[in-house]
Amino acid sequence: MQWSSSENTNDPLSRCQELLRSSFLNVLPDVTQKCQGFVNDGDYLIILQDGSRLGGERAYRFIDWKLALMVVQLPREHESDLIKELNSHFAVVEPGKKWLGKDGAAIEIRPNAEYSLFIGKTSKYDGLLVVVSSAHV
Numbered sequence: 574m575q576w577s578s579s580e581n582t583n584d585p586l587s588r589c590q591e592l593l594r595s596s597f598l599n600v601l602p603d604v605t606q607k608c609q610g611f612v613n614d615g616d617y618l619i620i621l622q623d624g625s626r627l628g629g630e631r632a633y634r635f636i637d638w639k640l641a642l643m644v645v646q647l648p649r650e651h652e653s654d655l656i657k658e659l660n661s662h663f664a665v666v667e668p669g670k671k672w673l674g675k676d677g678a679a680i681e682i683r684p685n686a687e688y689s690l691f692i693g694k695t696s697k698y699d700g701l702l703v704v705v706s707s708a709h710v
Contacts, residue, residue: 586612615639620692629698632691643705644691646698652682655703677708 583586589608611617621631629690631648636642647655663672663680672680681704688696691704 582689611635619691629700630696634637634691639707641707642691644688645683645703645705646688646696646700648700652701655682674708679706679708680704681706 589611591606592608593612607617615635617635619633619635621633629648630644631646632642632644633640634642634644659665659672659680663674664704665671666673666679674680681702683702683704685696685698685700685702688694688702691702
C-alpha cells in the first residue's frame with residue numbers, strides 16, 4: 574500500500590490480521606469488529622494529524638478496498654485562495670461550495686461542524702472542510 578510508506582506507518586491490514594490472531598479479541602470487541610470488517614470488506618477509516626503549519630487532520634475513508642472519501646481540515650483564512658484554485662481546475666457546480674472533476678469525483682467545501690458526519694468524532698480544530706468523494710463508490 575503506497576500510502577503506508579509515504580505516511581511512515583505500518584499497513585493497517587497487517588495490523589488488523591495480527592490483532593485478529595491475538596488473544597485481544599475479547600478485550601477489544603469494537604476494534605476487532607472494525608478490523609474484521611477491514612480484512613473481509615476493505616472498509617477502513619484512517620485519520621492523520623496534519624503536521625504542517627496549517628494544523629488540522631486529514632481523513633481517508635476506504636470502501637471496498639478503494640479510496641471513497643477524503644476529508645481535509647483547513648484554516649478559514651485559506652478559503653478564498655482554495656476557491657480560486659478549485660475554480661481554475663474543476664467544473665463549478667455550486668459557486669464557492671461544490672466542484673466536479675472530469676472523472677465525476679465531487680469536491681465540496683463544508684463547515685467544520687460537519688466533521689463528525691464524515692469521521693464519527695468531533696473536531697478539535699476550527700476552520701473548514703474540503704471533502705473529496707469518489708464517483709465510483
